[in-house]
Amino acid sequence: MRFYEYEAKRLLKKQLIGVPVHQLVRTVEETREAASQIGFPVVLKAQVLSGGRMKAGGVKFAACVDEVVEAAPNILKLKIKGKTPVGILVEPKCVVQQEYYLGVTYDAAAKLPIVIFSDLGGIDIEEASERNPERVAKSHISALLPFYDFQAKQLVNSVGITGRDLNSLTQIFSRLVRTFLDYDLTLAEINPLAKLSDGSFVALDAHVEMEDVAITRHSQTLSELGISRRYEATDLTQFEKRAAEMFSGKGWVAGTMVDFGGPMALLTTGGGTSLVIFDSVRKQGGNPANFCDTGGNFGVDKVYQMTKLLLEKPGVEKIAVITCVFSVARVDLIVRGVIKALLEKAYSPAEKIAVFRVPGAWEEEGFRILRKYNVNFLDRSYTIDDAVREAIRRME
Amino acid sequence: MSILVDETTKVIIQGITGREAVAVTRNCMDYGTKIVGGVTPGKRGSDVYGIPVCDCVRDITKEHEVDASVILVPARFAKDAAFEAIDNGISIINIITEGIPRRDTAEILEFARHHGAKIIGPNSMGIISPGKTKLGPIGGPAQDTNKTFIPGPVGVISRSGGFTAELSHTLTHGGLGQSTAISMGGDPIVGSTFVDLLLLFEADPETKAVVIFGEPGGNLEAELASWVLRGTRLPIVAFIGGRFVEEMPGVSFGHAGSIVHGSSDTVSRKIALLYEAGVIVAEEVSQIPTLVKEAIKGV
Numbered sequence: 001m002r003f004y005e006y007e008a009k010r011l012l013k014k015q016l017i018g019v020p021v022h023q024l025v026r027t028v029e030e031t032r033e034a035a036s037q038i039g040f041p042v043v044l045k046a047q048v049l050s051g052g053r054m055k056a057g058g059v060k061f062a063a064c065v066d067e068v069v070e071a072a073p074n075i076l077k078l079k080i081k082g083k084t085p086v087g088i089l090v091e092p093k094c095v096v097q098q099e100y101y102l103g104v105t106y107d108a109a110a111k112l113p114i115v116i117f118s119d120l121g122g123i124d125i126e127e128a129s130e131r132n133p134e135r136v137a138k139s140h141i142s143a144l145l146p147f148y149d150f151q152a153k154q155l156v157n158s159v160g161i162t163g164r165d166l167n168s169l170t171q172i173f174s175r176l177v178r179t180f181l182d183y184d185l186t187l188a189e190i191n192p193l194a195k196l197s198d199g200s201f202v203a204l205d206a207h208v209e210m211e212d213v214a215i216t217r218h219s220q221t222l223s224e225l226g227i228s229r230r231y232e233a234t235d236l237t238q239f240e241k242r243a244a245e246m247f248s249g250k251g252w253v254a255g256t257m258v259d260f261g262g263p264m265a266l267l268t269t270g271g272g273t274s275l276v277i278f279d280s281v282r283k284q285g286g287n288p289a290n291f292c293d294t295g296g297n298f299g300v301d302k303v304y305q306m307t308k309l310l311l312e313k314p315g316v317e318k319i320a321v322i323t324c325v326f327s328v329a330r331v332d333l334i335v336r337g338v339i340k341a342l343l344e345k346a347y348s349p350a351e352k353i354a355v356f357r358v359p360g361a362w363e364e365e366g367f368r369i370l371r372k373y374n375v376n377f378l379d380r381s382y383t384i385d386d387a388v389r390e391a392i393r394r395m396e
Numbered sequence: 397m398s399i400l401v402d403e404t405t406k407v408i409i410q411g412i413t414g415r416e417a418v419a420v421t422r423n424c425m426d427y428g429t430k431i432v433g434g435v436t437p438g439k440r441g442s443d444v445y446g447i448p449v450c451d452c453v454r455d456i457t458k459e460h461e462v463d464a465s466v467i468l469v470p471a472r473f474a475k476d477a478a479f480e481a482i483d484n485g486i487s488i489i490n491i492i493t494e495g496i497p498r499r500d501t502a503e504i505l506e507f508a509r510h511h512g513a514k515i516i517g518p519n520s521m522g523i524i525s526p527g528k529t530k531l532g533p534i535g536g537p538a539q540d541t542n543k544t545f546i547p548g549p550v551g552v553i554s555r556s557g558g559f560t561a562e563l564s565h566t567l568t569h570g571g572l573g574q575s576t577a578i579s580m581g582g583d584p585i586v587g588s589t590f591v592d593l594l595l596l597f598e599a600d601p602e603t604k605a606v607v608i609f610g611e612p613g614g615n616l617e618a619e620l621a622s623w624v625l626r627g628t629r630l631p632i633v634a635f636i637g638g639r640f641v642e643e644m645p646g647v648s649f650g651h652a653g654s655i656v657h658g659s660s661d662t663v664s665r666k667i668a669l670l671y672e673a674g675v676i677v678a679e680e681v682s683q684i685p686t687l688v689k690e691a692i693k694g695v
Contacts, residue, residue: 106498106502106584106585107615108584108585108586108589108614108615108616109589109591109615109616109618109619111502111505111506111585111586111587111589112502112506113502142506143499143502143503143505143506144503144506144507181499184497184498184499186498186584211497211498211499213471213495213496213497214497214499217497269558270556270557270558270559271556271582271611272554272555272556272557272558272559272582272609272611272637273556273558273559273562273637275556275611275612275637275638276559276635276637276681278640279637279638279639279640280680282640283639283640323558324556324558324559324561324562325544325558325561325562325564325565326536326558326561327521327522327533327534327535327536327557327558327561328416328521328533328536359565360536360540361536361537361540363540380543380565380569381569383566383680383681383682384562384681385680385681385682386682
């Protein structure tokens with residue numbers, strides 16, 4: 001789960017990392033009040049879960065009330081990469097001497113956390129670091145041993161920093177790394193960390209992501225910080241929201257539901273297989289309406305509920321049920337779930353199912369039921385691409 | 397031959413009394429897997445299809461030589477279970493459990509490295525050396541497993557559990573058997589990467605080619621590409637899912653590892669890197685058997 005900037009700053013502050021004075025506001029009036037309280041000049045920052053905010057016009061400086069009143073309405077309704085801001089973060093405009101980049105994440109190839117430090121902080125860190133690799137220090141760290149201050153010191157020092165700054169940055173970096181490890185973060189990034197004219201350091205912006213499956217381990221901290229659980233880092237459609245609610249309400253392992261615009265509903269399973277099936281549909285010119293991946297551990301009821309949800313979308317003409325060869329689930333249970341949903345809605349399974357290609361355990365029993373309802377099914381001698389081709393043909 | 401596991405491998409199942417684990421135990425036994433014991437703390441004295449259940453891994457390792465453990469415990473107990481297996485000297489650990497936080501996984505992998513143990517997974521569907529043995533749910537019941545997997549010269553490595561079976565079935569259907577098929581796990585960090593497993597396949601004289609399935613997200617395909625550039629005797633055929641996901645930045649398709657950031661870990665970048673390294677990239681799954689046959693002939 002990605003944190004909004006204001007949420008990330010609450011976490012950093014709790015971990016004794018300096019952040020600017022800030023207020024989260026949701027209306028123009030609140031923005032004006034907050035700006036007057038904080039004192040001009042101020043910076044107004046859209047609270048949105050996407051990168052490229054500065055370049056999209058989501059960050060504006062204001063030297064007086066008039067400028068706030070002019071900028072705030074635009075920021076509040078600005079869509080950045082399809083996402084609407086939840087509010088504006090108001091902060092004093094800082095006079096910055098130097099900007100730094102501090103980051104921690106995982107490196108899958110090394111199978112270890114990796115820490116990154118640079119004195120080239122700011123929005124163009126990627127390009128800057130490519131031009132000046134000697135000013136970006138990276139190091140893998142242990143996930144088993146505690147993180148020691150000297151490791152941060154060595155990293156900061158290796159880009160040529162000494163004096164009081166070395167000691168201040170060592171402290172801040174160590175705190176960030178420990179925050180990453182202690183709170184199951186998958187990304188902890190301060191960019192930029194600013195050195196102000198009085199010599200103090202503050203995190204001007206931060207990007208924090210917490211592992212979804214670890215959120216329950218930190219519910220106490222999150223509730224103290226006023227951070228609530230979100231399901232997706234995107235604006236969900238009505239269909240996707242209902243799917244998410246259904247999964248969590250039933251205590252089911254979450255599958256993925258995604259909304260598109262076409263006439264063909266797709267019921268499939270498993271992350272990797274879903275990708276391949278979706279690729280095949282697009283490649284062969286199919287037009288999905290929506291898409292549902294069952295997730296793990298499903299029985300008749302889950303498949304039945306999902307099928308109903310898929311069919312409720314206006315414009316859906318047929319449903320295609322296509323999966324890989326199953327290891328765990330029983331084919332007959334999927335068949336029963338789908339047929340049950342169709343019959344309940346008084347659809348003819350033969351008519352409504354574009355194609356059914358689900359090989360695996362209990363497939364003979366599944367095929368028997370499908371035959372009974374005259375459903376167009378393909379056995380394992382047909383590939384996923386064959387099944388998709390057949391589904392598209394049936395849509396025409 | 398095969399890699400990691402064969403008909404002599406002695407296996408234990410941690411979390412053996414769980415609903416899924418009971419089914420896995422039955423299906424593996426029917427397939428011929430040598431299961432020497434199971435562990436569920438507090439359930440000593442019971443049994444699962446005649447396999448004795450113990451409180452501790454130690455209780456089994458005292459009596460038997462144990463080569464491998466299959467971990468099927470809930471996510472919150474998985475780290476401890478893996479540490480217990482490693483500490484008791486088990487050298488191959490297949491973690492089936494999904495939903496283990498990366499922090500826990502990273503600790504397990506580091507501990508395993510210190511003890512020379514190999515981890516497959518987490519979030520793996522299992523490992524199978526067809527005709528010899530299988531670990532985990534892969535293939536399902538024995539008769540279904542036999543429809544999907546047959547012995548032969550092709551190694552299979554997949555980030556997707558479902559696609560481990562689909563790829564193997566496609567090969568089988570095209571007349572090509574598998575030496576070992578491995579569901580390496582769909583998580584962002586896994587114990588054995590493409591490169592780790594290819595090193596084993598390269599040392600197995602009976603493996604003549606390897607088929608891999610990759611996904612968006614992460615740097616494992618890029619790591620594979622640079623490894624191939626250094627030279628390998630094995631032809632590698634790759635199929636990468638998620639080409640069209642790039643149309644939709646921000647959409648997550650289930651596996652945490654394939655959350656699309658729209659950066660250098662994209663499918664098109666991966667395909668380009670693999671192609672430049674000399675990996676044969678399949679456009680469609682159905683082409684794979686032909687591509688493998690041509691590649692084996694060409695060696």
